[in-house]
Structure formats: structure tokens, C-alpha cells
Amino acid sequence: MGLKNYIITSILLIILVFGFTHSLEFGEYTFSMFDYSLTLPIAIWVVMPLALLAFVTYLHIIFYGLVKYFKLKALDYDMDALFSLIESKLLEKENKSNFRTKRFKELSNVLNQLEIKPSREIFSSSNEELNKIVSSIQSIKDGKYVSEKSIKVQESSTLGKQNLLNKINEQVDFALDVVKKSENYDFDTVKQAFLKVLSEKSMTTIKKVYKNVNFDKELVSKLFEKDRENSEFGFENSEIIDIVKNVKLTKDDYLEMAKNYKSTLNPDKIIDLFEKLSNQNEEATTAYLFVLSEFEMIDKLREFLANTNENEYVSFKALVDLKDCGKHYNLESLSYK
Structure with missing residues (x-):
């Protein structure tokens, strides 16, 4: 029975009891205590305890109704806070939600120690905002850029960095x-x-x-x-030299670079480039010698090799000696590394 029905029923009962008692014509009764006295009809004296009991029960019902109401409000609040926590975990954000009920506090403590990630399958829940966030996260992980209007992610988070890279790629x-x-x-x-x-x-x-x-x-x-x-x-030689200056390239890197540029730069430019690179970095010397040999700059190659140790650049020295003997070989058939 609801409070409204209970109040109506109890009032009707009080009225019926009063009417029945009054119809019996019991007269009046005087209550005296010390110098105070109160005279009322018997019918009123009969219904007074009944009315008092009814009033106390009204208070009782209202009090526990309010208690139940506030408990339900706390549960609703904690449910919203729980969804907020899940959304924050998905977006790799710090969450400062406060929970009001003990159970939800325990649950939030557990969730804060876990990493939450959406599955690759279709996600669906009764919470539309959560559905939207999961859908956006899945799109980001699939390499698609999601606008900041659709999802708020921290730029420093893994998700934020991935979304930034997706935007760059698109x-x-x-x-x-x-x-x-x-x-x-x-x-x-x-x-x-x-x-x-x-x-x-x-x-x-x-x-x-x-x-x-x-x-x-x-x-x-x-x-x-x-x-x-x-x-x-393309770049000028000075620009190429400036680019590689702060990059730690190996002998093989410079050699690969020389092979690649051989067909696009004119002989004078590529020879000048690798001569300057070799003066700047010893790792580029083999590439410089390779360029000289490829463009048949034998005299310049011989001059350079004459100032090296006996066990250095043996392949290039062998190539020069073979050419001096009238033997024509290229470095592809010799080891110049």
C-alpha cells in the first residue's frame, strides 16, 4: 500500500471510529493533572491514540522512504560515476570520480588497477556515450583519424599520439x-x-x-x-653535406649513397661531393674511391692511394695495378669494402 492510500485509509478509519463512538452518546470525560484540566467528548478521547499512532506511522513511512530515495540516488550517482571511470580508462585519462557507496568504491579501486581496452568485435551497451567512445577508439586503432569534436583524448596518451599520426597520414x-x-x-x-x-x-x-x-x-x-x-x-652539394653532417652514417651507408647518386649526378658534381664528404668524415672515403673508380679517374685514385698505408683500400690498389697492366676489371668483381 502506498503512503497516499495509507493516509486516506487511516483517516477514514479514524472518522468511522469517531462517528461510531459519538453515536453512542457516552458524554464527556475530564482529564485533570495538578491545576490543569481538559474536558472533551469521549469520542475524541477514543480516537486521539489512534490519530497519534497514525501520525507516528506517517513519520516512520516518510523517514524510511527518504532513506530509500537517497540510497537509490547514491546508486544512480555511482552508476554514472562508474561509466565515467570506464570512459576515462578507455581514453587513458586520469579519473577523479568519487563514489558514495561502499560496493562501488571497492569496484572502482579494482578497475583503477586494470587496463581497459575494447575488443575488436562490435561493441554495444545501453550507454550511448560509451558506445560512441568505443567506436572512435576502434577507428583510431584501425588507422583512421577521429576529429577532436568526436572524442577528447590527451595528446600525450598512446591513443592521442596514434590519432595524431592518423591525421598526419590522412x-x-x-x-x-x-x-x-x-x-x-x-x-x-x-x-x-x-x-x-x-x-x-x-x-x-x-x-x-x-x-x-x-x-x-x-x-x-x-x-x-x-x-x-x-x-x-635537387640539392646542391653543400646542402647534402649539411644534411649528413649530424647523422652517423657507416662506410656502407656512404657507399650505397654513392651508388644511388651515380646515375643522377654529373661526374664533376658527384666527385666533388664525395671528396668533400671524405674530408669531413673518414667513413665516406671508400665511397669517394668508388666514385673515382667508376668514372675512370685513375690518376686521381692513384694519387690518393699513394698516401695510404699498405694494408688500406687493397681492392682499389689492386684495381689500379690491373689497369696499369692493361687488365680491365670493375669493382663489382673485387672486394672494396
């Missing part, structure tokens, strides 16, 4: 902007952005921004590949 103009403002991003992000720019932008554009990049071997290789494909607008 939007070459954004990638170019990242390279231009490279001081605002970490090395891996700038590297990915520059690789995107290399694959889609012209050499003219690349020459305007490449100085913003800290190079590693992979970037140097990709940049010089782009340079060879666009030799008409």
Missing part, C-alpha cells in the same frame, strides 16, 4: 604544418610527418622545410631518394 597539409612547427612535436611525430611530405609534396616544398627536421638514417635515405627522382630541382 592530411598531407597537416603533415607539412607539423614539419614547419617541429619544435612542438616529438621526433617520431615529425619523422612520420616528413615521410608523408616526402611522398606527396614537391621537391620545391621539401627544400623549404627540411632544415626543421632532425635526420636519422631512414629519413636521409628517403630524402635522397626523393632528391634523385627530382634531380632538376
